[in-house]
Amino acid sequence: xxxxxxxxxxxxxxxxxxxxxxxxxxxxxxxxxxxxxxxxxxxxxxxxxxxxxxxxxxxxxxxxxxxxxxxxxxxxxxxxxxxxxxxxxxxxxxxxxxxxxxxxxxxxxxxxxxxxxxxxxxxxxxxxxxxxxxxxxxxxxxxxxxxxxxxxxxxxxxxxxxxxxxxxxxxxxxxxxxxxxxxxxxxxxxxxxxxxxxxxxxxxxxxxxxxxxxxxxxxxxxxxxxxxxxxxxxxxxxxxxxxxxxxxxxxxxxxxxxxxxxxxxxxxxxxxxxxxxxxxxxxxxxxxxxxxxxxxxxxxxxxxxxxxxxxxxxxxxxxxxxxxxxxxxxxxxxxxxxxxxxxxxxxxxxxxxxxxxxxxxxxxxxxxxxxxxxxxxxxxxxxxxxxxxxxxxxxxxxxxxxxxxxxxxxxxxxxxxxxxxxxxxxxxxxxxxxxxxxxxxxxxxxxxxxxxxxxxxxxxxxxxxxxxxxxxxxxxxxxxxxxxxxxxxxxxxxxxxxxxxxxxxxxxxxxxxxxxxxxxxxxxxxxxxxxxxxxxxxxxxxxxxxxxxxxxxxxxxxxxxxxxxxxxxxxxxxxxxxxxxxxxxxxxxxxxxxxxxxxxxxxxxxxxxxxxxxxxxxxxxxxxxxxxxxxxxxxxxxxxxxxxxxxxxxxxxxxxxxxxxxxxxxxxxxxxxxxxxxxxxxxxxxxxxxxxxxxxxxxxxxxxxxxxxxxxxxxxxxxxxxxxxxxxxxxxxxxxxxxxxxxxxxxxxxxxxxxxxxxxxxxxxxxxxxxxxxxxxxxxxxxxxx
Numbered sequence: 001x002x003x004x005x006x007x008x009x010x011x012x013x014x015x016x017x018x019x020x021x022x023x024x025x026x027x028x029x030x031x032x033x034x035x036x037x038x039x040x041x042x043x044x045x046x047x048x049x050x051x052x053x054x055x056x057x058x059x060x061x062x063x064x065x066x067x068x069x070x071x072x073x074x075x076x077x078x079x080x081x082x083x084x085x086x087x088x089x090x091x092x093x094x095x096x097x098x099x100x101x102x103x104x105x106x107x108x109x110x111x112x113x114x115x116x117x118x119x120x121x122x123x124x125x126x127x128x129x130x131x132x133x134x135x136x137x138x139x140x141x142x143x144x145x146x147x148x149x150x151x152x153x154x155x156x157x158x159x160x161x162x163x164x165x166x167x168x169x170x171x172x173x174x175x176x177x178x179x180x181x182x183x184x185x186x187x188x189x190x191x192x193x194x195x196x197x198x199x200x201x202x203x204x205x206x207x208x209x210x211x212x213x214x215x216x217x218x219x220x221x222x223x224x225x226x227x228x229x230x231x232x233x234x235x236x237x238x239x240x241x242x243x244x245x246x247x248x249x250x251x252x253x254x255x256x257x258x259x260x261x262x263x264x265x266x267x268x269x270x271x272x273x274x275x276x277x278x279x280x281x282x283x284x285x286x287x288x289x290x291x292x293x294x295x296x297x298x299x300x301x302x303x304x305x306x307x308x309x310x311x312x313x314x315x316x317x318x319x320x321x322x323x324x325x326x327x328x329x330x331x332x333x334x335x336x337x338x339x340x341x342x343x344x345x346x347x348x349x350x351x352x353x354x355x356x357x358x359x360x361x362x363x364x365x366x367x368x369x370x371x372x373x374x375x376x377x378x379x380x381x382x383x384x385x386x387x388x389x390x391x392x393x394x395x396x397x398x399x400x401x402x403x404x405x406x407x408x409x410x411x412x413x414x415x416x417x418x419x420x421x422x423x424x425x426x427x428x429x430x431x432x433x434x435x436x437x438x439x440x441x442x443x444x445x446x447x448x449x450x451x452x453x454x455x456x457x458x459x460x461x462x463x464x465x466x467x468x469x470x471x472x473x474x475x476x477x478x479x480x481x482x483x484x485x486x487x488x489x490x491x492x493x494x495x496x497x498x499x500x501x502x503x504x505x506x507x508x509x510x511x512x513x514x515x516x517x518x519x520x521x522x523x524x525x526x527x528x529x530x531x532x533x534x535x536x537x538x539x540x541x542x543x544x545x546x547x548x549x550x551x552x553x554x555x556x557x558x559x560x561x562x563x564x565x566x567x568x569x570x571x572x573x574x575x576x577x578x579x580x581x582x583x584x585x586x587x588x589x590x591x592x593x594x595x596x597x598x599x600x601x602x603x604x605x606x607x608x609x610x611x612x613x614x615x616x617x618x619x620x621x622x623x624x625x626x627x628x629x630x631x632x633x634x635x636x637x638x639x640x641x642x643x644x645x646x647x648x649x650x651x652x653x654x655x656x657x658x659x660x661x662x663x664x665x666x667x668x669x670x671x672x673x674x675x676x677x678x679x680x681x682x683x684x685x686x687x688x689x690x691x692x693x694x695x696x697x698x699x700x701x702x703x704x705x706x707x708x709x710x711x712x713x714x715x716x717x718x719x720x721x722x723x724x725x726x727x728x729x730x731x732x733x734x735x736x737x738x739x740x741x742x743x744x745x746x747x748x749x750x751x752x753x754x755x756x757x758x759x760x761x762x763x764x765x766x767x768x769x770x771x772x773x774x775x776x777x778x779x780x781x782x783x784x785x786x
Contacts, residue, residue, distance in 0.1 A: 076105060076153055082177065082196030084111045089121040090142075091133040091405050093383075093432035093439070094695070095753050096231040096688035100139060101146050104684055107223040108150025108216055109157070111195070112177035118232060123407025123427035132406045134440045134550060136651035136751025137607070139684060143749050151213045153202075160202035161193050218745050227686035233431060245388040245403040245430045250459040253390070256451055257314045257463055258288060259321055260303040260472050263714035264546050265292065265328035271304050275320040281313030282306060285321070286454045288447055295510050296547070298413065298441040301472060305451050311463045331714040333545035335478060338711075339375060342501040342542055346373065346482035350499050350538035351515060354526040356598030357534035359486075362495030366486035370570050374483070374562040376502075376779040377708035379476040380469070381551055382724060385433025387464035391448035394457035397424045402445050403432040410442035414449045436699075437550030441474050470724050471716040474549025475709055477502045481562035486534070491574050493585065495534040500525055502558070503544035514541035516555075522604030524559030524648060524758065529615055531587025535598065546711065553754040556650045557703060560758035561765070561779060564646035568766040569775065578766060579628050579645050589618035606651050612748055613652045619741075620649055623656040623677040626739050631658035631675035637771075638662075644766025646759040651751030653680040654741075657697070657759040661767035667785040669768065671701060671733045674760070679741035680750040686740055693738040693756040700760025701733055702726040705783040731783065 077085040086105055088098040098118060106116050121128045130141070154174045161179035162169040171182045179198060181191040223229055236242040261267070273285040290302020304323060308314040363369060389402040398418055404410055407427040415422040432439055448462035464472075479502035486495030506517040516539050526537045551557070564582075571581035591614035594603055605613060624647045633643060640663040647656035660673040674697045683689060706725035710717045718724040727733075765776050774785060 076109070076149060078195050078199040078202075080196050080199060082115060082194050084109075084116045084195070085119060086116060087119050087121050087128070089128040089131050090138045091131070091403075091407070091429050091432055091435070091439075092231075092233060093133070093403075093405070093435040095133075095138070095692060096685060097133065097138045099229065099231040099233075100685040100688060101142055103223045103229055104143055104146035105150040105153075107221055108147050109154040110174040110176065110222075111150075113223060113229065115177060120429055122429065123404075123409075123411040125408040131408050132440065133435075134405055134437060135607070136653075136754040140608075140652060140749045140751050143682065143684060147215055148210065148213060151215050152208050155208050155213065156202045156205050157195060157198050159205055160198040163201065164193065164198070165191070224684045225686065229685060230687060237431075242431050244385055244433050245390070245401060246385070246461070246463065248390040248401040248430065248461065250390065250392060253459040253461055254283060254307050254455070255309065255311045255314050255461050255463065256305050256307045256448075257311065257318050257465065257468070258303045258305045258447055259318050259323055260301045260468065261290075261325050261328070262471065262716070263325075263328045263333075264301070264330045266325040266331075267292065267302060268304065269324040269326045271324065272322040273304070275322070276306060276317040279308075279313060279317045279320055281309040282317040283308055284455075285317070286451060288450055294512075295508060297509055298409075298443050298446075298474075300443045300446045300450070305447070305462070307451070307455065307460065311461070314463075315465065328714060330545045333711045333714045335377065335710045335712075338542075338545070339478065339480065342478070342480040342540070343373060343375075343482075345540035345542065346480045346499045346501045348540070350501070350540035352536060352538050353521055353600050354535060354537035354598045356536070356596075359495050359497055359534040359536040362486045362534035363484070363497065365488065366495060367489045368487045368573075370485040370487065370566070370573055372483055372562075372566055372569055372777060374481045374558070374565060374777045374779075376479045376481075376558040376561065377710060378478045378546070379551060379703060379707050380473045380709050380718075380724065381434075381436035381438035381476075382466075382470060382707075382721075382726065383432070383434025383436055383438060386466055386469040387439070387444040388461065389445040389448035390459060390461045391445070391452040392457075392459035393418060393449055393452040396420050397426075398449055398452070399426045399428065400445055400449060401428045401430055402442070402448075403430050403435075403439055404442060404445065405432070405435050405437075405440040406442065409440075410445050413442060414446060417446050418449055418453055436552040437554075438469075438473060440550055466721070467719045470709075470718055470720065474508065474547040476551035476557070477505065477544075477548050477555070479555075479558040481558055483562055483566040485566060485570050487570070487574070493530075493532055493570065496528070496530060496532045497536045497538070498525065498528065498563070499538045499540055500559070501540035501542050502555075503542050503546075503548050505548045505550070505554075507544035507548055512544050514543045515539055518600070518602045518604035520555045521600075522606070523555040523650065524563060525555070526599055526603060527592075527605075527615060527649070528563055529592060529617055529620060529649065530585045531617075532585065545714070552699065553650060553757040556648060556754070556758040557761070558779070560646060560648040560650075561761045564648065564759065564762035565765050565775075565777065568644065568762070568769065572769070577634070579624060579633055582645065582647065583621050583624055586617050586621055589616075589621070591616055606751070608652055608748075613750075615649060616654075619654045619679050620647060620656075623647060623654045623679050623741060626677040626741065627656040627658045627675050630677070630737060630739055631660065631673070633658060640771050642767045642770030642772070644763045644768070644770055646762035646766065648755070648758045650755040650758055652748065653678060653750030653752065653755040655679075655693075655755045655759055657700075657756075657763045659760065659763040659767045661764060661771050663768070663771055663785060668731065669705060669764075669781075669783050669785065670731060671697075671764065672735065674733045674736045675739070676736065676756060676759075677739040677741060678752070678756065679743065680752050680755070681743050681747040682745055682749045683740065683752070689740055689752050690738045692752050694733075694736045696754075696756025697733045697736045697760055698727050700757050701764070703757070704761035704764045704779060704781055706780050708780045725783075
């Protein structure tokens with residue numbers, strides 16, 4: 001089992017007795033961990049344009065002007081005793097990323113996994129590279145850099161061994177944490193040097209040029225793709241030893257909660273804290289100024305903070321507080337009325353984003369037009385661990401501990417808020433008890449930092465309750481998707497018109513104009529992969545009245561629900577099998593040409609160059625066939641049972657899911673079996689892929705049946721899991737089979753954390769229709785049929 005290196009951060013105590021994985025100190029891994037006798041390989045990690053296994057990047061990537069891997073962002077160290085330390089720079093929230101990326105390094109360098117130690121990097125992108133653990137891109141962007149890192153270290157060790165033995169480096173081969181000597185026939189001689197014996201000599205060597213790096217072939221992998229490595233945090237998470245944000249303890253620390261406005265944009269007019277200060281354990285009350293300028297970005301909402309000896313006392317103090325809030329322009333926000341407005345907008349032409357062929361003529365000539373609207377409510381991430389941050393601001397310096405997905409972005413904004421240099425801010429990343437996009441926004445950390453500064457240097461743990469988390473979030477957008485399909489007299493689809501209306505995430509970052517931006521309309525909207533001659537995609541205006549933010553799979557959720565439901569509806573009308581009809585619509589095997597298909601010039605392809613990550617219809621059709629075949633598609637099922645299928649490309653991966661539904665006599669919707677197939681290209685950790693897909697089925701069921709946020713008079717109506725429901729043990733997908741498509745090693749890696757979510761809801765809706773003949777078009781659908 002992988003062990004953690006236990007060190008202390010400079011000028012700070014160990015955050016918690018249970019925290020086995022510790023943050024890198026400001027001294028860095030060299031001074032704090034190894035002294036001068038270990039080997040450290042520094043690798044610059046920039047977003048990769050290609051993931052070719054056996055040659056350097058054709059464009060972009062890691063090659064510096066001098067042909068050398070350089071710029072210390074990620075470090076590998078070998079101690080004189082032979083232990084290997086890997087700095088892991090991504091946040092762990094269940095995806096296994098701080099296991100999987102070090103696995104790549106360890107495999108390429110031939111390290112013994114049991115002798116590898118991990119150190120969590122603080123927020124420092126100039127040093128470690130991009131640290132935004134979101135967008136399903138951690139493995140997608142860093143597999144190849146990590147392979148380069150491990151391969152370079154292996155070759156430096158082999159070169160050092162060759163010098164010690166006085167032989168050509170071709171006669172030295174790393175294996176099992178040693179370098180062995182080969183004879184002229186390349187057979188083992190029995191001589192070996194341990195990694196620790198070579199560390200000092202290897203450190204004196206220049207880092208190999210990218211062109212000289214030799215990589216392992218797949219048959220040489222010992223860790224990658226084997227499916228035998230579990231996440232390093234698994235045991236501690238299971239037995240309750242893992243350290244999360246709320247587990248951090250500092251000497252003299254106080255505890256706090258904040259009373260925030262129920263309506264976005266409201267400000268404190270006045271407050272009365274007399275009753276609050278009488279609560280035993282309450283120490284003080286402080287106003288936290290909010291960010292009210294547009295755009296707000298991730299600025300704090302503002303409110304009144306209550307500081308106490310315990311979180312419970314702080315909550316009691318908040319309950320006793322009287323606050324008078326001023327009026328906000330968002331106080332009229334009513335989601336029922338807003339949905340009606342969006343529906344009316346979707347019925348009219350909108351801003352054209354994709355235009356292929358002559359859709360107007362196709363609909364004019366059509367024998368029939370199938371029209372349907374699909375609605376989605378706001379959703380909130382609601383991770384099991386509510387937001388929490390510990391801040392210690394003293395003498396012009398700040399240290400923050402938090403469960404955060406984007407530590408460096410937080411670090412920069414905290415420095416600005418405190419009016420201190422960014423070099424004086426340290427952000428330590430703890431284990432995340434779920435994230436789903438919410439913890440990529442750091443408003444909760446700003447609150448903690450500002451409060452600690454007001455307390456004159458006293459460290460403070462600022463805790464959000466479940467109610468705080470649900471009622472003051474950055475919400476998944478609400479939406480109306482209207483799809484019209486033209487069918488000719490040969491029962492062929494000749495036209496496709498899709499109108500999307502929903503408030504945009506971009507309203508968080510700039511003045512809102514009511515229209516979506518490329519990242520949103522690149523998620524299953526303008527990139528619909530159908531071989532239809534006439535396609536038009538239009539965006540209607542919808543202004544945001546609450547904070548809109550990232551949510552696992554983002555706009556793919558409502559797009560896949562609409563598109564894949566519509567396909568099944570048309571198939572039924574034409575008397576076709578939904579699976580066969582879906583494959584027919586996708587058409588021939590090809591890479592879709594964005595230009596000839598009428599894609600907008602600013603088409604967003606998950607941040608990847610289209611030439612390297614095209615939309616490949618063969619891969620999409622393959623996951624459909626694999627999922628259907630393994631689910632037993634077409635078999636006879638008992639009454640009130642059915643199967644539905646849906647497929648979607650997201651984050652450069654392809655996923656298809658078949659959901660088997662069973663309807664109880666009382667109408668309860670149950671899911672006895674889900675069969676999913678994923679093609680994510682070159683992959684490292686099959687155990688984590690299966691886990692993420694299983695989790696996607698559970699979250700997909702929550703999205704489909706239970707989870708919805710509604711607003712009245714500008715305020716969120718839900719407050720906790722009793723009225724913001726999620727999938728529970730009483731009703732969840734009973735069995736999830738995951739089939740991982742094996743691809744050539746040179747196939748670029750796609751995302752895994754998010755692509756499994758979008759196909760679930762439409763597959764479930766299609767299954768319910770197959771079982772009952774009832775078509776459900778609104779999310780959430782509810783867990784009981786009327």
